[in-house]
Amino acid sequence: MRLSELETPCLVLDREKLARNIAALHVRLRGLGVNLRPHGKTAKCIDAVRLALEGPSGGITVSTLKEAEYYFDHGIVDMIYAVGVAPVKLDRIAALIGRGAHLSVILDSMAQARLLAERARAHDLVIPALIELDCDGHRSGVVPDDPLLTEIGRFLHTQKHTALAGVLTHAGESYNCRSIEAIQALADTEREAAVKSAEALRRLGLPCPIVSVGSTPTANFARDLSGVTEVRAGVFMFYDLVMAGLGVCAADDIALSVLASVIGHQERKGWIITDAGWMALSRDRGTAFQAIDQGYGLVGDMTGRPLGDLIVTGVSQEHGIVAGRAGKPTPAPSLEVGAKVRIFPNHACATGAMHDRYQVVDGEDKVVAVWSRINGW
Ligand SMILES: Cc1ncc(COP(=O)(O)O)c(C=O)c1O
The missing domain is CATH 2.40.37.20 (D-serine dehydratase-like domain)
Known part of the structure; x- marks a missing residue:
């Protein structure tokens, strides 16, 4: 044909450009010493996401449980479901973990943490969670200096059926930046929010193995990612006119x-x-x-x-x-x-x-x- x-x-996808876009971000992030955790929500396609993974055992981000189930059925085990978890989804999450998925959820309230612990106990398994941070007032998340951060952290760590997997933030405001300098500044803010929060948790003796940041603009213009363990991005695989307009x-x-x-x-x-x-x-x-x-x-x-x-x-x-x-x-x-x-x-x-x-x-x-x-x- x-x-x-x-x-x-x-819908037409140019695989040459896809491969080029993926390679460019991997090279950039490798230079900054961090791992790329591709977001599967843009492509929603195993063939594209496999290309975005450096090795067969790499982890991805998902935005729906349908994605989580689909990618797991295609062999991807390590996933962060990066939308604040709703109680009604917990049984489905537990089922996926029961099947062997290393799936973590994100949350920003004690209400979610308590419900998570309750449902995980009912299923007799451990559901890991990352604390979602608000780095730019864009959407949801705990502000890094809010005592709620350590309250949630302590709870997740001490409950038998939950685990504190780390912190996660997304600089969604980067889509509204007017210059590359503004994106660079927001990337600094995004990193600082995540690293400071991880340090605050660790000072209390709490674990924080994952320090996760990311949006396609900040991933492309961050100058320093020290203290960060991974960057999440999805749009970068395909790019679009909004990204071209942002530069x-x-x-x-x-x-x-x-x-x-x-x-x-x-x-x-x-x-x-x-x-x-x-x-x-x-x-x-x-x-x-x-x-x-x-x-x-x-x-x-x-x-x-x-x-x-x-x-x-x-x-x-x-x-x-x-x-x-x-x-x-x-x-x-x-x-x-x-x-x-x-x-x-x-x-x-x-x-x-x-x-x-x-x-x-x-x-x-x-x-x-x-x-x-x-x-x-
Ligand atoms: C939590 C989270 N992480 C990462 C991303 C990826 O950012 P982008 O779509 O700019 O690649 C998004 C996108 O909305 C997101 O919501």
Whole structure:
């Protein structure tokens, strides 16, 4: 099969770029003396995640139990489920640990810690947990100087059915940084929050084997990671327009695109209509607040080269409106009905989630593999 023969819309993954992106972050983090724990939530695909692991026994991060079960069934044992744990999920977590998974959860409250201890006792096994830290006010987590940190730590360590596995933080605010210097400063803050918290726990004689930080921007620009044991990142495998807008990658590094067909024109408006609406692209508008607003995606030709200033300016469920960027000349009219374009996504995780497989290419037109992916919880 060639890309030109595929039914549209479909998701295209450039394996050459994927491999290049993975190798680059491994080299960078190795230079800083830390391990990369790839996040499986972007690809949700064992083939991609295997490429991101340096060795067969490496650990990953997951964002859903469905991912945890799927990756475990494909041979990955060491996993951190990096979304604050909900009580209703504890039995499923215990079942996975009972099957042999080395699965840790994260939490930031005594309520979660107590429920964890209770359910782990009921299952007669140990569930390890990391304390989630808030390093940038982005979302959840314990602030490092809050006495709650050591209260949770002591509880997890002293209960028979829980274990204190370490601390974890995610500098989600890095997505809103306006400069590389700002990302570097946030990477310092992220490291400091994690290392100081680990030290506070250790001063009390509590263990803190894992000191985990990470987001794709901070992973790419951290200058010092001393005291950190691992970095988590997921988007870096595929990259996307948000990352390109931040200066974290080049547009040419984006490995993911949606293949779409032209299905019509509204010539008086200067629009090209495609069959890739929000069901294929997602509704993510992550570049809306960046210097260059990419609409719902940047439009490229079949080789992936951007077609000037063509972007997806509007979407409905199964239609995409392609037009020039506001204030730019009307798009090239050479895209007749049936012509195909590749649309680069704002947010790789969100666009990926709209699809159940990747059409894999190696930089060229030929589809070399089809990789399935999972969705849901
Ligand atoms: C807890 C956690 N760790 C790591 C990551 C990975 O960051 P990124 O998506 O920037 O690669 C995320 C992403 O949301 C996250 O929520």
